[in-house]
Amino acid sequence: xxxxxxxxxxxxxxxxxxxxxxxxxxxxxxxxxxxxxxxxxxxxxxxxxxxxxxxxxxxxxxxxxxxxxxxxxxxxxxxxxxxxxxxxxxxxxxxxxxxxxxxxxxxxxxxxxxxxxxxxxxxxxxxxxxxxxxxxxxxxxxxxxxxxxxxxxxxxxxxxxxxxxxxxxxxxxxxxxxxxxxxxxxxxxxxxxxxxxxxxxxxxxxxxxxxxxxxxxxxxxxxxxxxxxxxxxxxxxxxxxxxxxxxxxxxxxxxxxxxxxxxxxxxxxxxxxxxxxxxxxxxxxxxxxxxxxxxxxxxxxxxxxxxxxxxxxxxxxxxxxxxxxxxxxxxxxxxxxxxxxxxxxxxxxxxxxxxxxxxxxxxxxxxxxxxxxxxxxxxxxxxxxxxxxxxxxxxxxxxxxxxxxxxxxxxxxxxxxxxxxxxxxxxxxxxxxxxxxxxxxxxxxxxxxxxxxxxxxxxxxxxxxxxxxxxxx
Numbered sequence: 279x280x281x282x283x284x285x286x287x288x289x290x291x292x293x294x295x296x297x298x299x300x301x302x303x304x305x306x307x308x309x310x311x312x313x314x315x316x317x318x319x320x321x322x323x324x325x326x327x328x329x330x331x332x333x334x335x336x337x338x339x340x341x342x343x344x345x346x347x348x349x350x351x352x353x354x355x356x357x358x359x360x361x362x363x364x365x366x367x368x369x370x371x372x373x374x375x376x377x378x379x380x381x382x383x384x385x386x387x388x389x390x391x392x393x394x395x396x397x398x399x400x401x402x403x404x405x406x407x408x409x410x411x412x413x414x415x416x417x418x419x420x421x422x423x424x425x426x427x428x429x430x431x432x433x434x435x436x437x438x439x440x441x442x443x444x445x446x447x448x449x450x451x452x453x454x455x456x457x458x459x460x461x462x463x464x465x466x467x468x469x470x471x472x473x474x475x476x477x478x479x480x481x482x483x484x485x486x487x488x489x490x491x492x493x494x495x496x497x498x499x500x501x502x503x504x505x506x507x508x509x510x511x512x513x514x515x516x517x518x519x520x521x522x523x524x525x526x527x528x529x530x531x532x533x534x535x536x537x538x539x540x541x542x543x544x545x546x547x548x549x550x551x552x553x554x555x556x557x558x559x560x561x562x563x564x565x566x567x568x569x570x571x572x573x574x575x576x577x578x579x580x581x582x583x584x585x586x587x588x589x590x591x592x593x594x595x596x597x598x599x600x601x602x603x604x605x606x607x608x609x610x611x612x613x614x615x616x617x618x619x620x621x622x623x624x625x626x627x628x629x630x631x632x633x634x635x636x637x638x639x640x641x642x643x644x645x646x647x648x649x650x651x652x653x654x655x656x657x658x659x660x661x662x663x664x665x666x667x668x669x670x671x672x673x674x675x676x677x678x679x680x681x682x683x684x685x686x687x688x689x690x691x692x693x694x695x696x697x698x699x700x701x702x703x704x705x706x707x708x709x710x711x712x713x714x715x716x717x718x719x720x721x722x723x724x725x726x727x728x729x730x731x732x733x734x735x736x737x738x739x740x741x742x743x744x745x746x747x748x749x750x751x
Contacts, residue, residue, distance in 0.1 A: 291315030319373030445672035464499030551578025566590030625653030
């Protein structure tokens with residue numbers, strides 16, 4: 279993916295395991311499989327039944343952990359997290375899992391998503407005496423649990439979860455249990471697997487493959503799971519709402535070898551490409567995809583259109599995070615460090631460039647320019663999703679419409695800005711049909727708010743930037 283130069287980032291990935299003799303080592307491998315979901319920080323916390331212990335730090339999984347650190351994390355269960363900073367910003371204090379100790383029992387929290395009423399809840403909790411140690415919205419759950427009475431931990435967790443609004447996949451580890459919860463709309467993916475006698479939970483099923491676990495099922499929206507030495511118990515903290523899993527999980531974020539609700543990501547992306555070829559008429563000599571997330575769609579486009587697929591762009595896999603830069607100028611320079619055109623493939627050819635989305639437009643412009651500098655006669659850009667016109671408040675790093683080129687420009691204006699000979703986006707209906715989540719099944723809905731502006735949850739005024747408040751109803 280080109281997330282670091284494209285400006286479209288998933289917040290994080292979570293992994294948990296209960297009932298294994300080497301939980302930290304297994305979690306390490308699980309987090310490796312989820313590394314694409316966050317590269318800014320990683321952490322693992324284990325329990326031995328009496329105490330919680332953890333290690334976390336900024337950087338990639340293999341930068342934070344080594345063999346000795348993993349050996350020091352003993353126990354029978356663990357949760358882990360890889361982070362990309364959206365809500366709360368960076369800093370090691372915001373790297374998860376967050377660990378909280380008290381005389382009434384400790385707990386660790388790992389979270390994927392974004393709580394849209396977090397600021398509202400923080401003000402309420404601070405008035406009641408809470409002191410926040412981080413700027414992360416993840417911490418809100420721990421404080422709500424602490425202030426929800428002196429009952430059993432699972433009841434306090436359920437009570438706290440019922441107050442949260444937004445997108446969240448939570449793992450909460452105590453000395454003697456692992457709690458798992460998904461938001462009422464199921465906006466973020468979360469799956470359950472089994473490794474021998476151990477239970478595992480992960481943001482994506484690709485994490486099960488790397489550790490040899492067997493996929494059991496997806497966590498249901500509004501579901502609350504209790505995993506302990508007795509096994510796994512299913513409960514609910516709220517009634518199920520209309521399913522609205524993020525469409526971009528299928529289009530962009532998830533690994534191609536993952537499955538979400540029985541739909542393989544690579545197959546879904548191929549269908550997106552095939553549908554795109556049905557919706558666009560273009561005369562060209564070669565099809566190429568922007569590595570990595572657009573390759574599957576490019577193959578599908580080629581198969582449907584009959585235009586041969588070629589590797590027209592090569593990704594440099596040895597450019598480190600040094601090139602993730604905050605300024606737009608350095609972002610654009612980073613594109614050349616990440617991608618190189620294959621001159622012999624594109625020279626003198628009419629090229630169809632398949633990409634999964636256009637965010638700011640600067641990356642697309644740079645790639646089109648590179649292809650033409652490499653000799654491409656024409657560059658026709660086709661996008662396997664609709665125009666992204668609206669901000670996301672659910673854990674994706676596009677929180678203002680000023681960051682989105684499609685929010686203020688028509689398609690022809692975008693085409694001119696990126697320098698393409700033609701530009702085509704996939705239709706909303708085409709995307710829904712290609713992903714394969716039928717409308718007649720209420721458990722299979724999609725969140726398409728960034729395309730349509732129809733948000734599945736209430737959006738609180740203090741969630742958005744001042745000039746975005748006209749979106750709030």
